Amino acid sequence: MSDLRGDPIFEAYLTETAQLVGQLEELILACEHAGAFTEEAIHEIFRIMHTVKGSSSMMQYHNIAALAHALEDLFSYLRDHPARPANWSELSDLMLEGVDFAKVELHKLRSGEPADGDASVVIGKVDRLLDAIKRGRIEGEDAADGPVPSDGLYRYVATLRFTEDCQMANIRAYQAVFQLRDRLADFRHIPESLLDDPEADAVIRRQGFQLFMATDRSRDEIVEALSGTSYLKDLQVREIAPGEYARANPPAREAAGPETMDNGPPAGKPDGAPNREIRNTAGAHQTTIQVNVDKLDELMDLVGELVIAEAMVTQNPDIAGLQLGQFQKAARHLQKITKEIQDKVMEIRMVPLATTFQRMNRIVRDMSKKLGKSVALRLVGEETEVDKNIIEHITDPLMHLVRNAVDHGLETADERAAAGKPETGVITLEALNNGGEVLILVRDDGRGLDRRGILDKAKARELLHRPEADMTDKEIFQLIFLPGFSTKEEITEYSGRGVGMDVVQQNIAQVGGTITVDSRPGEGTVFMIKIPLTLAIIDGMNIRVGDALYTIPTTAIRESFKAKVRDIITDPDGNEMIMVRGECHPILRIHKLFRVPGGRTDIRDGVLIMAEQDERSLCLFVDELLGQQQVVVKALPAYIRRLNRVRGVSGCTLLGDGSISLILDIQGLLNMNHGGENGHVGDRTERYVAG
Amino acid sequence: MSETARNDTLLDEEDSQKDKYLTFIVDGESYGIEIRYVTEIIGLQKITSVPDMPDFVRGIINLRGKIIPVMDMRVRFNKPFREYMERTCIIVVDIRDLSIGLIVDSVAEVVNIPAAAVAAPPDLTKRGNRFIMGIGQAAGEVKLLLDCEKLLTDEETEQLLNN
Numbered sequence: 001m002s003d004l005r006g007d008p009i010f011e012a013y014l015t016e017t018a019q020l021v022g023q024l025e026e027l028i029l030a031c032e033h034a035g036a037f038t039e040e041a042i043h044e045i046f047r048i049m050h051t052v053k054g055s056s057s058m059m060q061y062h063n064i065a066a067l068a069h070a071l072e073d074l075f076s077y078l079r080d081h082p083a084r085p086a087n088w089s090e091l092s093d094l095m096l097e098g099v100d101f102a103k104v105e106l107h108k109l110r111s112g113e114p115a116d117g118d119a120s121v122v123i124g125k126v127d128r129l130l131d132a133i134k135r136g137r138i139e140g141e142d143a144a145d146g147p148v149p150s151d152g153l154y155r156y157v158a159t160l161r162f163t164e165d166c167q168m169a170n171i172r173a174y175q176a177v178f179q180l181r182d183r184l185a186d187f188r189h190i191p192e193s194l195l196d197d198p199e200a201d202a203v204i205r206r207q208g209f210q211l212f213m214a215t216d217r218s219r220d221e222i223v224e225a226l227s228g229t230s231y232l233k234d235l236q237v238r239e240i241a242p243g244e245y246a247r248a249n250p251p252a253r254e255a256a257g258p259e260t261m262d263n264g265p266p267a268g269k270p271d272g273a274p275n276r277e278i279r280n281t282a283g284a285h286q287t288t289i290q291v292n293v294d295k296l297d298e299l300m301d302l303v304g305e306l307v308i309a310e311a312m313v314t315q316n317p318d319i320a321g322l323q324l325g326q327f328q329k330a331a332r333h334l335q336k337i338t339k340e341i342q343d344k345v346m347e348i349r350m351v352p353l354a355t356t357f358q359r360m361n362r363i364v365r366d367m368s369k370k371l372g373k374s375v376a377l378r379l380v381g382e383e384t385e386v387d388k389n390i391i392e393h394i395t396d397p398l399m400h401l402v403r404n405a406v407d408h409g410l411e412t413a414d415e416r417a418a419a420g421k422p423e424t425g426v427i428t429l430e431a432l433n434n435g436g437e438v439l440i441l442v443r444d445d446g447r448g449l450d451r452r453g454i455l456d457k458a459k460a461r462e463l464l465h466r467p468e469a470d471m472t473d474k475e476i477f478q479l480i481f482l483p484g485f486s487t488k489e490e491i492t493e494y495s496g497r498g499v500g501m502d503v504v505q506q507n508i509a510q511v512g513g514t515i516t517v518d519s520r521p522g523e524g525t526v527f528m529i530k531i532p533l534t535l536a537i538i539d540g541m542n543i544r545v546g547d548a549l550y551t552i553p554t555t556a557i558r559e560s561f562k563a564k565v566r567d568i569i570t571d572p573d574g575n576e577m578i579m580v581r582g583e584c585h586p587i588l589r590i591h592k593l594f595r596v597p598g599g600r601t602d603i604r605d606g607v608l609i610m611a612e613q614d615e616r617s618l619c620l621f622v623d624e625l626l627g628q629q630q631v632v633v634k635a636l637p638a639y640i641r642r643l644n645r646v647r648g649v650s651g652c653t654l655l656g657d658g659s660i661s662l663i664l665d666i667q668g669l670l671n672m673n674h675g676g677e678n679g680h681v682g683d684r685t686e687r688y689v690a691g
Numbered sequence: 692m693s694e695t696a697r698n699d700t701l702l703d704e705e706d707s708q709k710d711k712y713l714t715f716i717v718d719g720e721s722y723g724i725e726i727r728y729v730t731e732i733i734g735l736q737k738i739t740s741v742p743d744m745p746d747f748v749r750g751i752i753n754l755r756g757k758i759i760p761v762m763d764m765r766v767r768f769n770k771p772f773r774e775y776m777e778r779t780c781i782i783v784v785d786i787r788d789l790s791i792g793l794i795v796d797s798v799a800e801v802v803n804i805p806a807a808a809v810a811a812p813p814d815l816t817k818r819g820n821r822f823i824m825g826i827g828q829a830a831g832e833v834k835l836l837l838d839c840e841k842l843l844t845d846e847e848t849e850q851l852l853n854n
Contacts (some may be wrong), residue, residue: 305756548740594742636741637751637760639789639843646743652751652758660739660753 013059018106020048025099029361032092046075054207064105067119070126080241097122153185153214158237160209166231170200173209176229187213303345304632310338311656350385353431356395357382360402367406374424384431386438393511397504401442401527409446409525440529449477449519477517481505542626545590546598549661556666560609589621611666710805715795718770723834728784735779761792786839802829
């Protein structure tokens with residue numbers, strides 16, 4: 001099949017189906033959690049499968065359509081026979097298998113491959129389950145089946161599909177109904193309005209024409225009468241329970257009488273309310289639109305350029321120092337609008353974490369089943385929003401942490417019982433807003449990290465550079481993020497697929513985030529991920545060292561001050577420190593670190609900036625502060641990043657006059673300084689920081 | 692425009708670039724670079740140095756909002772660094788989707804060197820010769836023809852060897 005990517009119908013199909021499949025998965029997990037499929041859930045699933053089937057067959061993805069069809073049949077049966085089947089869990093498994101199949105196929109389509117998966121295995125299972133449910137029910141059949149038809153009428157539902165070349169399918173459907181109506185005691189159809197509704201043709205093409213009828217005629221007679229319809233491709237007639245018939249025939253509709261069969265077109269009936277599906281989509285179209293992420297990225301880039309251009313105008317060297325009242329006023333106005341546009345664009349890109357969090361439901365479910373552990377996942381604050389790009393980067397690390405928690409963090413049921421804990425382990429995934437950043441906590445109430453084990457392992461792998469006795473528990477736990485700490489010794493199906501915690505940390509660091517861990521033996525472990533709300537634009541303080549310009553994220557700055565010589569302490573290794581309000585902070589001279597020529601060397605001439613992150617602090621020695629401004633973060637060129645040598649710089653930005661300023665990475669600088677090294681980047685720190 | 696016509700223009704464009712080399716001077720030596728890699732030639736710009744880079748990477752420049760690294764070809768060829776002068780140019784090349792600026796002493800001209808006039812380099816093992824893919828002759832002059840891809844990738848292998 002040719003590559004359809006970019007084709008609007010194809011894109012719409014992918015988006016819609018992916019959404020439906022996602023909804024379906026959530027629904028199944030929710031039902032499983034509740035221990036039963038409620039009637040609404042069954043209806044909802046039926047509706048979803050119905051839509052997926054319709055659109056998939058329209059797009060000619062027959063395997064997806066066939067699977068959806070099988071599941072639709074299954075749920076249509078469940079819907080008509082409200083008594084519950086014995087094994088909900090088997091049903092959930094099967095549904096999830098179907099969900100996975102659809103996901104794989106959709107993924108293939110999205111990457112431009114044909115959807116060629118074979119659904120027959122899953123379909124076979126669905127059919128067998130349906131059979132089993134049917135057989136299991138035979139004894140109590142009619143008793144469980146709601147009221148027996150008391151009026152001596154049979155209820156049927158006929159589904160008619162028309163050939164692709166059929167024009168005006170709504171008219172064909174109308175004809176079919178017309179020739180049958182004398183034999184029917186009552187009837188109703190979807191779509192409800194055949195002649196007045198301009199959408200009717202499209203709806204019938206998409207999902208077929210459904211005719212619900214109550215009649216004293218036999219099924220064969222109905223089939224025969226309907227099969228005479230011209231351009232008919234496929235006809236199904238099945239008998240349904242009066243209950244289902246009544247559901248398809250809401251009393252309000254009945255009171256209004258069968259629809260406008262006798263009125264010629266166009267009757268212009270204002271109350272011809274479209275059926276539920278149409279109303280849903282129509283409603284959705286009015287309030288939201290779907291936009292390709294690439295376009296949003298482009299818009300973001302443009303806004304970034306706008307911010308730079310604005311700075312170029314308002315801070316233009318040509319007007320520096322001039323008193324221009326009117327100009328200043330206009331410039332402020334421009335600044336205000338730019339800021340608003342920027343905020344709006346950011347807002348558009350914000351996505352709630354809910355989807356990401358809910359994916360964890362599935363992981364926890366699958367793993368707890370496989371590992372035989374009883375695990376509950378608690379989600380808190382999933383409405384917290386972060387930038388779309390960031391979500392993409394943290395999904396994998398989160399999955400990894402959750403897997404680890406289930407696999408290693410939580411004890412087996414026996415161990416828990418022995419420790420006097422409730423048998424069900426609880427994993428809490430919590431998100432909260434904290435100023436300019438978002439905190440995500442992954443907490444388990446398991447056995448906690450093994451302090452001794454971590455130390456031994458770190459020693460064995462020569463990752464320990466400080467005496468044990470000097471290290472706090474938190475610092476020891478932090479060792480698990482070092483490259484080379486995780487090994488493949490402990491592979492199980494879920495954790496340790498060759499991915500260590502160092503990769504988790506790297507992924508998070510890529511979006512400017514940090515991860516820390518804390519743990520108490522027997523009580524559990526907490527991983528805390530801090531990520532910035534957005535990557536693209538930050539508040540920065542511009543500083544100068546010699547001729548070079550740097551930008552420090554304002555969130556990391558605690559204060560800046562002039563140092564007094566008597567506060568400076570120098571240790572025997574030449575490392576400088578400063579006492580501020582009784583606390584000792586290391587000093588990092590930027591001119592020395594980055595070997596910038598012409599930087600001020602006398603500590604009294606320059607300024608110290610105290611920067612802080614994760615409860616660690618250091619003082620940066622710079623020549624002068626240039627001022628605070630919003631800067632657009634740009635990545636260093638790929639070539640530079642590939643050399644993989646830059647430490648302490650997270651990116652760069654363009655200033656108003658077009659010059660480039662490097663954005664300092666406070667976390668990286670702290671890590672460099674961690675080993676006590678204070679000169680330029682040496683081998684030892686390099687090994688410690690990134691290996 | 693019809694499909695064939697478009698193809699023809701593409702071919703033409705490809706054709707017009709074939710065997711064409713931009714020549715430049717580094718330390719008195721004349722080098723050639725395949726014209727298809729070259730995006731533009733700009734004068735010297737303000738270079739922002741990036742810490743912890745190898746000597747030949749002088750830093751990054753702002754090329755109309757796009758930030759690209761610049762590489763000093765003298766240092767790259769193990770020649771002594773020389774302060775930049777009025778004639779110093781930056782040749783912006785696009786190699787496998789990476790934009791990079793090459794700082795050269797001066798840019799000479801565009802010459803046509805057919806494949807027949809290109810000889811294999813004499814000694815590949817010698818340092819500084821690693822980036823030469825052939826020796827071309829044009830108008831009685833010898834040009835060292837650069838292997839652009841190596842300019843970018845060789846660094847990594849070099850790093851590995853040094854470690």
